[in-house]
Amino acid sequence: MGAAGAKANRSIFAGYHPVLNFVFFGYVVLAPIFFMHPVVLAVSFAAAMSWSLYLNGRKGLKFNLCFVLPLMCVAALFNPAFNHEGATILFYIRDNPITLESIVYGVCAAVMIGGVILWFVCYNAVMTSDKFVYLFGRGIPAMSLILSMALRFIPLYRTQAVRVASARRGIGFDAFSGGFLARVRNGGAILSVLVTWALENAIETSDSMRSRGYGLPGRTAYSIYRFDARDRALLVLMLALVAVVVLAIATGTMKTLYFPLFSVRDAQPLAGIAIACHVALCFLPLALDTREDIVQKIALDNRS
Template identity: 55%
Template sequence: MRDTFSDYHPIVNFVYFTQVLVFSMFFMHPVCLGISLISAFTYSIYLNGKKALKFNFKYMLPMLIITALINPAFNHEGATILTYLRDGNPLTLESITYGIAAAIMFVTIISWFSCYNTVMTSDKFVYLFGRIIPGLSLILSMTLRFVPRFKVQLKIVSNAQKCIGRDVSNGSIIQRAKHGMRILSIMVTWALENAIEIADSMRSRGYGLPGRTAFSIYRFDKRDKYALIFLLFFGGYILIGYITKGLYWKYFPTMRGVRFEPYSMSLYISYLALCLAPVAINIKEDWKWKAIESKI
């Protein structure tokens, strides 16, 4: 599907992802964790369709379960003892709950970053920070683009090696190891040469020089203005709520925190509105498009 939120000004996209990523890292309240996880999964599925759905259930869900199980095995804090392990250490309700919360936070951040990489292209990042920090912005944009480009190039090299019988699936174990090392050597050489070519290309174009102008297709219009006001208002309200302990929650020694009070409920609703803003924008635009098609 076409993502309308990606067409907004880069500053709007960047502010949104900065807010949801920072909030997802620091908000350990169970309600906030659930909202962020569901929103991240929903938006990633909207952006990438069945591919994201398969990725979430094939990798993210097992990772969540494994991470949740690891914490109680090493963390034995908490006052509510359920049983004792074979080594004599207690298994507490708080350690299990905290492990689940930490696992949800970890998986949620990965999902948000997958959405970020789809929406915030390298062109947008360089547009925002090219004049402020030209060197760092170029390095970051190259880093963000490196993984997907590396995967594509690795597939090309592997297929080429397979055609001449030098793939990791051909030969004995020793031969497969040699083929894998050869492919790795090719990929490292490609990565280094590609980085040098990009650096030389940007230098020849005068990138980072004082007074240099650049072509840009991004224009900050009324739609972006309203979206930015929305993000700043709800983000500020949620941040104030966090500072004033409106989203307070602790796991040790016993689980205690703000539950369903009027003020906390308003923060939960605001956080849900913030996280699902891109999905709501896309649904609205899809509805408008279908209404127009029905009139033709």
């Protein structure tokens, strides 16, 4: 999967069991979508931004500034331009009322979208294909093998397609020149070569699999992940935090109204606790990583 930055390889949180990684990303992506509480959104965005920068370094900063921020601006402007609900009319553009509520909603939606995109950036750096295969192929051993084979064949076929195009170019069939029909014919020929090649070579792959006992009853699925005490402790903590937030939502403590009037429920103790839990959850990986960096630095300093 995506090119991971230097720090992604040694992120402590990424080293936890894939189930924990997945629970975390499930929460941070779904939470802002399901309850658009402005504080929740802001916290989630800030956490996503800082962790993505931590993981991807300068490359990440470039992506965030050049892609995520402009996208958020567009999203923020989009809503007030087309949504005219809301009681507080600020001014008119060509007889269209621009309301305070729709501006607030637009900004919140933009923060939500930006946050979700940034969480996916982090997901890409942390959730390697191994973890994906492990999580989704766990129940059925055959499934994890199929996923793993698919991930092997995609780059293999891509490379071979490039080779075929280049080989055909060498004897005068350039895939990128000539008329439309010539190109279509050429593309068809490349596909035909590729399909024949794949089918013929699959015979050897199948020999290799059967020769190593594939098809014997009782196949197991090996994984390089181990669920240890450290994973259990953190998972319990995470689930407890999630439970508090869910409780707060279920009781309606954190209900936010945008239209017709923007209103957030008055501060209640439970809402405060829930937000504290949300902060703890969102910043959990960054906190773990930073703590580890400090521990390592002290260890190194002491040695020298």
